[in-house]
Amino acid sequence: MPGSSRTSMIDGFTSVQMVRRAAKRNRNGAPVPRDDAEATPAAEPFAGKIGAKVTQTALPDRYDIVCYECGYAFVLTGHLRRTICPKCRAQLEAGATVAAKEYSGAARTIGTVHVKPAGVLKDAVVTARILIVEGDATGGTLRCQQLQIGKGGRLALDRTTFRDLLIAGTAEFKPDAPVKCRALEVKGTIDADILAERVIVRAGGLASGNLRAERLVVDDGGGLKATVCAGKKTETEPNGEKPRNERHDDKTRTGQGPRSHHQGNPGQHPGAARGGRDRTRPGPLRGSGSHRPDQEEHGPATAAV
Amino acid sequence: MNMKSDTKTIIAEDVEITGAIKCASDIQIDGKLNGDMTCGNNVVVGATANIKGSLMVESISVLGAVNGNITAKDRIELKTTAKVNGDIKAKRLTVEDGVTFIGKSEVNPTGSAPAARAPESPATALPYQPPTVEEKKPGGMFGRK
Numbered sequence: 001m002p003g004s005s006r007t008s009m010i011d012g013f014t015s016v017q018m019v020r021r022a023a024k025r026n027r028n029g030a031p032v033p034r035d036d037a038e039a040t041p042a043a044e045p046f047a048g049k050i051g052a053k054v055t056q057t058a059l060p061d062r063y064d065i066v067c068y069e070c071g072y073a074f075v076l077t078g079h080l081r082r083t084i085c086p087k088c089r090a091q092l093e094a095g096a097t098v099a100a101k102e103y104s105g106a107a108r109t110i111g112t113v114h115v116k117p118a119g120v121l122k123d124a125v126v127t128a129r130i131l132i133v134e135g136d137a138t139g140g141t142l143r144c145q146q147l148q149i150g151k152g153g154r155l156a157l158d159r160t161t162f163r164d165l166l167i168a169g170t171a172e173f174k175p176d177a178p179v180k181c182r183a184l185e186v187k188g189t190i191d192a193d194i195l196a197e198r199v200i201v202r203a204g205g206l207a208s209g210n211l212r213a214e215r216l217v218v219d220d221g222g223g224l225k226a227t228v229c230a231g232k233k234t235e236t237e238p239n240g241e242k243p244r245n246e247r248h249d250d251k252t253r254t255g256q257g258p259r260s261h262h263q264g265n266p267g268q269h270p271g272a273a274r275g276g277r278d279r280t281r282p283g284p285l286r287g288s289g290s291h292r293p294d295q296e297e298h299g300p301a302t303a304a305v
Numbered sequence: 306m307n308m309k310s311d312t313k314t315i316i317a318e319d320v321e322i323t324g325a326i327k328c329a330s331d332i333q334i335d336g337k338l339n340g341d342m343t344c345g346n347n348v349v350v351g352a353t354a355n356i357k358g359s360l361m362v363e364s365i366s367v368l369g370a371v372n373g374n375i376t377a378k379d380r381i382e383l384k385t386t387a388k389v390n391g392d393i394k395a396k397r398l399t400v401e402d403g404v405t406f407i408g409k410s411e412v413n414p415t416g417s418a419p420a421a422r423a424p425e426s427p428a429t430a431l432p433y434q435p436p437t438v439e440e441k442k443p444g445g446m447f448g449r450k
């Protein structure tokens with residue numbers, strides 16, 4: 001009998017377990033057959049074709065949101081929708097804005113702003129979570145978490161603040177100023193001085209110029225025609241020496257900016273050395289799960305020449 | 306069966322060679338090499354290997370440390386444990402996350418510029434949508450406390 005292990009005292013959890021066990025048995029102690037409704041599902045989880053696409057996942061989407069009023073960072077789970085900043089209680093719009101022709105004014109959203117190929121920004125101030133530039137955004141002051149540059153996209157880096165940069169498959173991006181960001185993904189072509197935490201060159205992409213990254217990944221078919229310094233700082237700069245191809249300004253590596261209280265060792269975290277705040281974790285637009293006292297800036301992004 | 310294709314030279318971990326190596330078959334180096342190497346076939350630089358010298362190979366997979374230039378006719382693979390201090394040149398390149406690489410790279414598999422591909426369409430462009438108001442249900446299945 002399983003009841004051989006007798007207990008002299010019963011806590012709440014054990015009593016609940018016992019009641020459940022008893023409910024599953026009849027008077028003779030034999031298990032009661034379960035109703036069909038309660039029966040476990042069939043062995044096959046879904047009767048569809050083997051290898052069919054699973055369209056639903058259990059994990060909801062997570063969005064890193066930065067309040068455009070106060071700069072507070074938080075995570076929105078589920079659908080991206082209009083929400084309220086937990087800090088300043090401002091209502092944050094989540095609608096997508098498309099600039100398909102000349103656009104001036106202010107666009108503020110925690111969603112997407114898309115400057116179409118025919119779109120021209122003139123004295124526009126754009127604050128968005130994702131900014132897609134396929135037109136002329138040189139006349140705008142741009143601030144976003146993820147900047148995507150498409151074919152023909154132009155912008156003034158000295159008036160653009162971003163955290164992650166994606167060069168789309170057909171884009172050819174050749175900025176005058178150095179590109180500094182957390183994550184850079186290259187599917188098209190970029191020719192620049194690049195300082196990033198993480199650089200991924202996808203198949204068909206080409207990164208040229210000077211590249212300095214703590215983590216570098218080149219997929220098969222990706223091109224890398226650059227002076228490269230990739231790896232952990234402790235390995236690329238033994239005894240504090242500069243690597244031989246170091247061309248970047250020293251300013252970029254002095255840890256300015258306040259640090260979050262809950263981050264670990266200051267010397268270990270890459271974000272600390274980028275002059276930015278540690279709203280960073282590997283994975284584009286992932287991470288930053290916590291509420292942090294944020295300031296106006298969006299993080300380690302670009303700087304003027 | 307061609308015997309040559311099956312032949313593989315292995316330089317074990319406890320072996321240290323000073324001088325140049327020239328071979329036609331595959332070679333795996335797990336020990337130390339102070340000198341240049343020319344190989345007309347595949348080279349594996351093992352995780353325990355330490356090479357000080359230039360490598361001219363057909364294709365190479367690096368897991369260990371190389372201090373010198375690598376030139377491959379076909380491809381270079383830098384695995385996650387690789388530490389390369391030198392210039393690399395190849396037709397194709399694969400770099401895994403975690404690699405330490407200091408030097409110049411000259412790899413452009415697609416030629417001068419990447420071939421035009423279908424647009425990436427990073428996001429579907431929609432006209433301005435007034436955001437829908439959805440009250441977040443407290444304590445939902447995926448609710449965030």
Ligand SMILES: [Zn+2]
Nearest residue numbers: 067070085088
């Ligand atoms: Zn706020």
